[in-house]
Amino acid sequence: MEQPTPADEPRSMPATAAETTPESPWPLKHFAQILKAHIERAPETWIEGQLLEANIRNGHAYLTMRDVDVENSLSVTVWRSTLSRLDATPEVGSRVVAKVKPNLWLKTGRLSMNASDLRPVGLGDLLARLERLRQALGAEGLFDPDRKQKLPLLPARIGLITGRDSDAEKDVVRNATLRWPGVVFEVRNTAVQGVNAVGEVMTALAELDSHPEVDVIVIARGGGALEDLLPFSAEELVRAVSEAATPVVSAIGHEADRPILDDVADLRASTPTDAAKRIVPDVAEERQGIDQARLRLDRAVEQLLERESERIAALRTRPVLAAPESMLESRREDLDRLVERSLSAARTAVVRGEAEIKHLRAQVRSLSPQQTLDRGYAIVQVGGADRSAPAGDVVRDAAEVPVGADLLVRLAHGSLDASVTATHESNTGPHSEENSQNQPVSPEGHHD
Structure with missing residues (x-):
């Protein structure tokens, strides 16, 4: 039998993690030290996010940063020396960029980011980023007028993407119903701000775009701060709207800083109320238009009848219709004149021919x-x-x-x-030649 190894006798440790086994594991301390060294080899990196928590204790700031688009968060520690150099104290809800380096706290095994610099993201920075993205997407042709789809005159069903129990939903539904009482909505309530907004709006857009009865889709929100409207400038959402087969109306309701969704949508409405007015016609205006069209049609028919009646009356007063036989009489007189002229010309030709025949006969006889x-x-x-x-x-x-x-x-x-x-x-004599010319003609000539 093998002799048991004394407890205080040192054991050999696997050199690599791949060599560890249940019988020969690494001590937790050794693994934590290796992991700490591996993590801390990562270089300092600038990251951007929104502050969910900001606790300041003993001059140190313990922050929780969340991504602006998805549910990912990290703990960030700002030590006293760094915090004292900042221009402003970190506040919950603010959007910041931080220069961080990962650190593993061995005592608790907690991974955190040590920030050596922290800066708030101002409106100017956000607008500059949005403008760069807007120009890049515009260069791809996503905003070309040729890509815009024409809205139907009277949609059978309207898809509406908006917040739950929001004023935007009430404005769109109420104003559209007032304009056209028979309008039908297919509503999808989603988050319209925060990290879940982009994903939920894209999911609702895909559902409504595939709905066979939805003829137009409205994405509505009742305005808000620039930070709250950032989801409607997300590149993923903008590309999804550009690829939608159903016309999309943007009704974000923010005139000062337009989200990029306004540029890619087939129609931009200034407010949800404006969207309701532009997606369905006003039944009162349509009825008024029909009445006006009927009046114009009646007036046109009456004018046509009057004009044609006057033409008929004018035609009836013409001599050719008042006394149709006058046209025949005039033609008969013309015919009589032509016949008389023809007979006169024929008689003249006959008389002239007879005279010419007599003349020719006399000439012939004189030579006989x-x-x-x-x-x-x-x-x-x-x-x-x-x-x-x-x-x-x-x-x-x-x-x-x-x-x-x-x-x-x-x-x-x-x-x-x-x-x-x-x-x-x-x-012989002067008349001999004349006499010779008067000699009788041979009897072989012509006779009467």
Whole structure:
């Protein structure tokens, strides 16, 4: 058997935490010292929060700081030497930034932050931070007018996110009901300030945005201090509103320092009452508008009837309608004139044609051989018994016909048989050419 180890005999200690076992554990003191050394190696850090507690004892300040957005808190100790250098004494509810270094108190195992500097966050600092966030979100396009959704003319159901039993809820519901008695609300009561406000408002926004009957969502609060309105400038809430499929109306009611929610919302109302007036129409105004529209419509119809009646009366007094046959009579007279002109033109054309035909006939007849014969001339042709020239040829030169030749003399009426007893030479003198031009025309020409 193994001999028991004396109680006062030192035992070997595991070198690392991984080597510890139930049989070979670290002493609490050793673990606390290692943990203290590890924690205190962390560098000094500036943190921001809101003071929930501020106890000052023996010149030291024992504070509890809480995050402004979530339920996380830490104990902060401000020693006398540091507290004496501060410009103001820490107060509960104030928002501060502190330069802290973690410290583990071995006696109680309590983790606390030792503050070497503590400064209140002024309104100027808050506004500067909000303005930087506003510019960053604006650069992303979250505030562009093209992203704004148009509110429905008459929403079937209105989603309302506001504080429980708040004046903002009463103002919205009362004024909207007065304007449109049939309005229906889907109300979600949430925290509207403090660390729970952002999460609860985002949850309510998601519920109402997914509601199939909600046509518009109103986020309302009845104003307040700048610190109280900070949840409505939280980046998470602003992005959630920008991504909502349902139009969102911001009705925070703070004119001096607008939260960023006003910029991203589809419509900004100056107060909850203003939101109620802008999300539903006024039934009295709508009825008045309908009455005015009816009056304008009646007036327009009456004016149209009067105008058309005057036009009909004017048309009935026109001659063409008062005596329709006058239009036919005038056309009949025009037709008679045109017929007379046509007949006159035709008769004139016929007479002119007849005169021209007579003239042409006279010209033709003047050139006819018969006309020459009628003036006493004769046509002498070679008779059939003469063999010196073909029978029927016209005799133009006496030298061409021998003595004794048979001739046929054609007169204006009838013909003669003749025989050549002698020939004579042609006459000479100034009229010989003229005589030659007046010789009879060949019988081969035209006849009457």
